[in-house]
Amino acid sequence: MLKCDIPTSEIAKGLKGRDLLTLLDYTSEEISYLLNYANQMKKNMLLGDMPPILAGKTLGMIFEKHSTRTRISFEVGMNQLGGQAMFMNARDMQIGRGESVYDTGHVLSEYLDGVMIRANSHEMVKELAEHSTIPIINGLTDIYHPCQALADLLTILEVKGSLAGYKLVYVGDGNNVAHSLVIAAAHMGMHVVVATPQGYEFNPNLLVKAKAIAEANEGSVLETTNPVEAVTDADVVYTDTWTSMGQEEEAAKRLEEFKDFQINDELVAYAKKDYMFLHCLPAHREEEVATSVIDGPNSYVFQQAGNRLHAQKAVLASLL
Structure with missing residues (x-):
């Protein structure tokens, strides 16, 4: 397993509420933590140990691009963790008809606990994160796929x-x-x-x-x-x-x-x-x-x- 000199409790505390736009924003220790956590989650799932740690949480999933793996893995992942995932096609939202990213970020923050977005422009995703009070997760942009x-x-x-x-x-x-x-x-x-x-x-x-x-x-x-x-x-x-x-x-x-x-x-x-x-x-x-x-x-x-x-x-x- 990967080694980390920082206590995992401190890393976990530092990740709560964060955005994931690019791994440039994360330390080596934080990435190690996420990989170790993912490894343990996979082992736990195979043993049937799936505590509903995200019960009551809702993830909004915005798609400007087609998807198979991103949509299914995030939706199944939220379900397995006890939460819910909501698919939102950007063309069906007001942002697809000209509503500002500023307004969209503030509104979504009133309803959701987090947003995963698969978008054409990384700059738009950065702007969405700036105007949201909930975590924004990059599901793919023109520059990054963390x-x-x-x-x-x-x-x-x-x-x-x-x-x-x-x-x-x-x-x-x-x-x-x-x-x-x-x-x-x-x-x-x-x-x-x-x-x-x-x-x-x-x-x-x-x-x-x-x-x-x-x-x-x-x-x-x-x-x-x-x-x-x-x-x-x-x-x-x-x-x-x-x-x-x-x-x-x-x-x-x-x-x-x-x-x-x-x-x-x-x-x-x-x-x-x-x-x-x-x-x-x-x-x-x-x-x-x-x-x-x-x-x-x-x-x-x-x-x-x-x-x-x-x-x-x-x-x-x-x-x-």
Whole structure:
């Protein structure tokens, strides 16, 4: 398990009522706490031990983007913790017809105990948090996907037994998933390599911050345009779809420019024999990943997807 020198009671007290917008706002100790809590919650669930610690609480879930894993895992998670989750399509709300974020935040704070929002703009989510008195949880924005990153690290922790010192390689688009994954891994002292095609690099400002976090935790963050160099001796190989929601018009161009970044048998031959393959899903077989890899013995993508439930229950229980 992950070590933490700060008493867990103090960390728990510090998390109550907080927002989760980006893992840049969280300390390494707080992320360790959430991962340990998620790990314990998963074990307890398998033993049938599910105390209703969020009984009487209601989570509002706002969606501007389509969702499978985010919606189901948050809704099931609230139910398992004794609370309720309310699905709200942004197009059906007054915010979808021009009501200000200021008014929306104040109104929702009168009704709900927390909001999870899957949005187009991170700036809008930040504004919502500024004008709300309840925790706001980022379920995905154009820049970050922190809940996914917690599930990713939980999966690596389960399989490898620890995180510090392992080599994690992300190959593909330097997008929101990559941003949160690298930041989270840096907090845990992992050695991270990001391999992207030219023109699709990791956000340079976030790269500087991730490197500083990694250095403080005896890890490292490197960037390259060479996927073979990146994957060599990797413990974990991670990719995401080449064309995210809202980028459909770029699909043909991206297929051409990312073709040398496919995770296939030839590429993973450079990784360690016991490497893990991860993908946040949904996946496009024979595009960003070969079927033989994602459906092969080193793939943990469904365990990873399942861990969204447990990581998010830890977040909900801590913040709400």
